Amino acid sequence: xxxxxxxxxxxxxxxxxxxxxxxxxxxxxxxxxxxxxxxxxxxxxxxxxxxxxxxxxxxxxxxxxxxxxxxxxxxxxxxxxxxxxxxxxxxxxxxxxxxxxxxxxxxxxxxxxxxxxxxxxxxxxxxxxxxxxxxxxxxxxxxxxxxxxxxxxxxxxxxxxxxxxxxxxxxxxxxxxxxxxxxxxxxxxxxxxxxxxxxxxxxxxxxxxxxxxxxxxxxxxxxxxxxxxxxxxxxxxxxxxxxxxxxxxxxxxxxxxxxxxxxxxxxxxxxxxxxxxxxxxx
Numbered sequence: 575x576x577x578x579x580x581x582x583x584x585x586x587x588x589x590x591x592x593x594x595x596x597x598x599x600x601x602x603x604x605x606x607x608x609x610x611x612x613x614x615x616x617x618x619x620x621x622x623x624x625x626x627x628x629x630x631x632x633x634x635x636x637x638x639x640x641x642x643x644x645x646x647x648x649x650x651x652x653x654x655x656x657x658x659x660x661x662x663x664x665x666x667x668x669x670x671x672x673x674x675x676x677x678x679x680x681x682x683x684x685x686x687x688x689x690x691x692x693x694x695x696x697x698x699x700x701x702x703x704x705x706x707x708x709x710x711x712x713x714x715x716x717x718x719x720x721x722x723x724x725x726x727x728x729x730x731x732x733x734x735x736x737x738x739x740x741x742x743x744x745x746x747x748x749x750x751x752x753x754x755x756x757x758x759x760x761x762x763x764x765x766x767x768x769x770x771x772x773x774x775x776x777x778x779x780x781x782x783x784x785x786x787x788x789x790x791x792x793x794x795x796x797x798x799x800x801x802x803x804x805x806x807x808x809x810x811x812x813x814x815x816x817x818x819x820x821x822x823x824x825x826x827x828x829x830x831x832x833x834x835x836x837x838x839x840x841x842x843x844x845x846x847x848x849x850x851x852x853x854x855x856x
Contacts, residue, residue, distance in 0.1 A: 575623050576759040576846075577725075579610050579644050579683070580637040586644070588613070590626040591759055594634055597626035610760065611643050611811035614708050614724045619762065639683035641756040642727045643706060647809045649676040650802050651731060651748065655792050655817025662825040671793045671801050674744045676731075676754060676815070684757030687853035688732050690834060691750045696735040697832045697852070700818035701776030701784050701840035703769065704729035705795060706760055707812040714803040716796035722808065723795075725762045726769065728840045728848035729815045730755035730776075732832075735824045755840065755850040756813070765844065769795065772843040774819065779836055786819035788842075793817075 576591035587600030588610040600608070602625050607613040613622050653672035654660045660667070682688060690697045708724025732754050738747025748754075766772070770789035775782055793801070798814055823830035832838060836852040 575619060575762045575765060577610055577619065577622070578637075578757075578759050579640040579642055581640060582632055582637050586640065589629065590623050591634070592626070592631070595631040596634060596637060597629035597631055599625060599629055602629045609645065611645055614706070615810035617708075619724070639685055639757050641681040641683050642704070642760050643756075643811045643813055644678065644681075646678055646811050646813050648806065649678065649681070649813045649815065651676055651815040652793065652798055652817040653744065656786060656790050656819040657792055658786070658790075658820030659818055659822065660792065662820045662822070671798055673802060674748060677749050679751050680749045681754045681756045682752040682850065684755070684848050684850070686850065687752070688730065688755055688832070688838070688850045689750070689752040689853055689855050690832065691734060691753070692855045694734045694736050695831055695833070696824070697753065698733045698735050698823045699776055699778060699783065699832060699838050700731040700733055700822060701774055702729040702731050702815045702818050703772075703774060703788055703842055703845065704756060705799075705814040705816060707808045707814070708810055710807060710809050712803050712807050714799050714808070716800050719796035719799035720763070722799060723763055724810065725760040726766055726845050727757060727760055728842050728846050730838060730840050730848060730850060731815050731818060755838070755848050757848050758846050761845050767844065772845065774840070774842045776821070777839045777841070778830065778832065783823070783830070784819050784821040790819065791817060
């Protein structure tokens, strides 16, 4: 199953994606599940899919995509989680995942612009697989981690590099409004299958700039869930951005920075294709 969060006629909603259309579940289930996160929390995605028969269909071309989960309790990002990216940054090996957070308003949806802030020209791309938590938990064991996943999506963890490097803390460079693309869909695990062999590719203006498979992660998804659930309670709808591979713009000679008019795509086998334009902050 594939689900999307979107706006239609300026009204936020969510629905089941069926080919080139989406079944608008907001008017059908909104009294119980006003958004995708609430349906995930209730374990009601299968129920929602059955209710799609009663829903109005809209062409995907007519909706405004929102971030897959517009209102997550937490967005946890895993840094330096591919060996080729760790090496290109010159960072030392570590025994535990590097984790930092993003705010919900730092995200934007599929086919909407990522905004380059007026205080910087160093806006970088980071294509990633996002994991959306489906079942709450603390101290989750790796063997149980897969059962806590509601689904997957593409993520572009856009980074304002100069602000990221002001100190050793990543937070400012990772949280400018609308710098992180998240979409287009939540794809359920039964549809994705084994994530390890899936190919992740980032393209800037059609040129491949990152290319890897998910099994090249240093800390796999169960380890990430285990570690994050040790220091916080993972909640339904929480997002884990699982890390970016090598090839980021800041580590190239000369560096490649995203600018107004660019188009950046993150594509992951069986998960989808996330496309965003780049625009300057007004």
